Amino acid sequence: MSTLARKKGFWPTVWDYLTTVDHKKIAILYLIAGGLFFVIGGIEALLMRIQLAIPENDFVSAGTFNELMTMHGTTMIFLAATPLLFAYMNAVVPLQIGARDVAFPFLNSLGFWLFFFGGVFLNLSWFLGGAPDAGWTAYASVALNSPGHGVDFYILGLQISGLGTLISGINFLVTIINMRAPGMTYMRMPLFTWTTFVASGLILFAFPPLTVGIALLMFDRLFGGNFFNPALGGNTIIYEHIFWIFGHPEVYILVLPAFGIFSEIIPTFARKRLFGYTSMVFATVLIGFLGFMVWAHHMFTTGLGPIANAIFAVATMTIGVPTGIKVFNWLFTMWGGSIRFTTPMLYAVGFIPSFVMGGVTGVMLAAAPADYQYHDTYFVVAHFHYVIVGGVVFAILAAAHYWWPKMFGKMLNETLGKITFVLFFIGFHLTFFIQHFLGLMGMPRRVFTFLSGQGFDTGNLISTIGAVLMGIAVVVLLINVVVTSVKGEKVGADPWEDGRSLEWAVASPPPEYNFKQTPLVRGLDPLWIEKMEGKKGLTPAEPLSDIHMPNSSILPFIISIGLFIAAFGLMYHNDYSWGVPVAIIGFIITFGTMFLRSIIDDHGYHIHKEDLLKDDNGGVQA
């Protein structure tokens, strides 16, 4: 099968994407699916802000508000932020290390489809009797008493999508360990690759506890288990521990790649190499390590006792040190550089003070005695939105503008991009800055309305106006995407003209084999080194020869559908007699397909040297 001549048209394209194992196409799938869930989560947020705009509003009921707040958190963390970061990791990391693909292209596709079907399953709850309403943490004490099947959608949907995330994490770890081009030592890897590496390690050790935690919840809710039922000796605090052993590292799974994105953007547009590269790597690894030592700071008020609280408080504050190292390194990278304020750079510059504010409130919350005052108020809501939106979402939007030309071959419109930035930046601070003060004045979080005359009215109205501005910003971004796809001009390999890492050395979008000849990496910022020596392309590390490629496959899609079907069976097995058979059919589909994958040999195919010579749009030109 020669993929150089592929059929064009709508259905062939759909089939191509359903079966693709190419990391660049999987990146586009992650971007579309993650973007869709981002919009859904954003609409849920807007509905909540409309409800809270004025006191004693009856726009949505208390029950619906609980569903909105649960689904907003769950969707944004698991179905929007993580997959959008995976989109950039897939698009960029193999290119940055000079690889032709990830280590396990088949598993890459499987990881995406598992995430996608898990997310669809979770969101179908809106149409099938009500969404989960126990908060994104689904604490057992709340979740076990939630009527209907809402929480079951959460439990089963997250098991499926969590499996996909774990598989993708393992894939990136092996890719970065094994697939680096000659000369690409660990200490020459771009920071985005480094942060992907550490975040994947965190996924590996953090997602299994989540799987166990919600599996135990599943036993209690659906199969008569008693893990969290005090009447038969269970203990609900166990769930809180297990959840946060996952939940806190999850924060770093999201924010480390965000740090990586800004560590790529800032040197590019300051036109200076990253200040303190070694300390940046060290800080990344240290944050990843400490991320597992601090989970109980989410549980200060649970009553663990002063010694446990003190240990976790100190450990939490310690994370401020490597994070501070990073902030100063970004500032020193810009210091004395000749800065270009492109859209991605604007996000980077906006990110630093926004994220530092989230860090400062983080240290405030880490002081256990003070946390007794802040706990469960809007102060906490303000804090984590400053970290997640000010850190992760800014990075996702910055990366969308920065790597769009690499992924799609066209530049997003810079004017519209800057409008998006200004609206989003102002809207963000308008929404969340005031929430610090609402929290300090005592407004509790996760409550669907408030009485007037408590000093909350103006603050909440301002917050809602800010949320609307963020919504408009996202609409402008979507318009930008449409305008660019219709009218945008094709760009070359290095559209920002100051690219430093290997992804800017290949065509935009890159050919399916990425590099015609594997490049030889001669130092940090390999493309910049070649440019400074006056060369046009990279130095090849091998002669031109046949390239081995993996075959595309529909099996990952079918494996994921099997679990999707089985989840319905498990959820309804207490209500309907068809539950158990449907679950069995689903598992047979999944395991049967895995069996087929095991017994059918798949050696891939080769792109021949003669075809490569004809195809001059990519790779290394020595």
Place this chain on the structure above:
Amino acid sequence: MHVEEKLTAETFPEQPEKATLEGKNKFIGFWVFLGGETVLFATLFATFLALRDSTAGGASTQELFDIKLVFVATMLLLTSSLTSVYAIYHMKNFQFGKMQFWFGVTVLLGLAFLILEIYEFNHYMHEFEFKLTSSALGSAFYTLVGTHGAHVAFGLLWITTLMIRNAKRGLNLYNAPKYYVASLYWHFIDVVWVFIFTVVYLMGMVG
């Protein structure tokens, strides 16, 4: 070296599982996966330890466990780990028949272990009314030991599939890594059982 290469005992590499890039990827990827599995079992162990005395008036671990049955099961599984080492030893020497034989012994021992475990669970449920639904201890016990048992069952199906699929074509650099990671998985199951034997059964009978 290339996947589809025809090999003899002389040309077969010393570490066939890592001779190709695909093999190397599988090797590292599987070790990494086992790291995640370790955390999964660690979480189940922690839950069990927290709930081991929560009998809710039902049978306690001291009343339930019988050292003879568990000891036999332990010996079966430990021996199966040893026989899988023999299988990999013969794989490295390119002796396909002997490798298949020792993997076959591994599967039989694993199957015997699994039958004993099913008998054990059945015994607890009918003699002691000790079920997943009867107490927090029951939930924790069956989930931890049952997850291990499910791993054993999956491992048996996996190794059997490999043996039947490759029975006629012998060893090559495409299936050598597959056999190798299956044996790694089997060792992992064995290590987890050593902890279950200690933490669940021995501590349950004494402590």
